[in-house]
Amino acid sequence: MLSEIGFEGLEVAPSRIWPNTWEKLSLRQVDAYRHEIEACGLSVVGLHSLFFDQPLLGMFKNSNVRAKSLDFLVHLSSVCRDLGGHTLIYGSGRKRGILDQKDALNIAISFVEEYVRKTEDHGTCLCFEPLGKKDTDFINSVYDAKAIVTQINHPALKIQIDAKALVENNEVSSDVFEDCANQLVHYHANEPGLTELGQSGLVDHRFLGAQLRRIRYDRFVSVEQRMLEADDPMKNIYKSMSVLQRFYKY
Known part of the structure; x- marks a missing residue:
């Protein structure tokens, strides 16, 4: 159904698919899910909500937990690879707490x-997904992410942009897109509250889509949206697709 209305890929939240995303997740399960997606005419874009089912893990916890967190993230990279995906979006679950910004940056x-x-x-x-201050206290600005990407300078680390976070962080600017054009590999079209696209009136998708076209962005634009109506989950997806096609498709 998704491919029939114009979607080409699926961004996967592992914990929404498998009850155990680590030790008990087999290659057979991953392969089966990939084939299921491809049979529907879609491909896997990548992974999101990486640590949703692992609340005890975290980059800014003690060294033992940090080592386990690294192992888990490396494991998810292999899952992404085996699904045929490319991007892993590290969003929430990276609060630095009492660490000052400099120490947190060094750890990261x-x-x-x-x-x-x-x-x-x-x-x-x-x-690293730049998010609003209510969602994280580490990497709020696209430029925060860009600084880390530039310093590490490795093809396995790039930039993602989130539409609602641009609004929340006052970064709705052509300069932001221009400055990260060569490092941008993923984009979330979304709204505050993850409602259907265009519903809040706060996100100017026309402008944002124009900026992506201007920098010749040629990768996935992913609709990030929660289930709004359990009885008819596709209703709001249809509405978001109309916004996606109107302002982002080219």
Whole structure:
């Protein structure tokens, strides 16, 4: 049904598919899900909601937990690869808490340097998702993400842009797109509250789509939206697709 209305790919939240996303997740399960998606005329874009089912893990916890978090993320990269996906979007679940910004940045750089070393043959790409301040206290600006990507300078780490976060962080600007054009590999079209596209009136999708065209962005635009009507889940997806086709398709 999704392919019939124009969708080409699916961004997967692992914990919404498998009850155990780590030790008990087999290659057979991953392969079966990939074939199921491809049989529907879609391909896997990548993974999102990476740590949703792992609340005890985190990049800014103690060294033992950080090592386990790295192992889990490397595992998810292999899952993404085996699904035929490319991007892993690291969004929420990265609060630095009492750590100051400088210490948190040093930890993050060390963490990601080890991650890209271990996954460079996977053909996948990790992206820190810049989010609003109510969602995280580390990497709010696109430029925060860009600074880390530039310093590490590795093809397994790039930039993702989130439409609602641009609004929340006052970064709705042509300069933002221009400055990260060569490092941008993924884009979320969404709304505050993850409602259907265009519903809030706060996100100017016409402008944002125009910026993507201007920088010749040629990768996936992913609709990030929660289920709004359980009795008719496709109703709001149809509405979002009409906005997607109107402002982002080219």
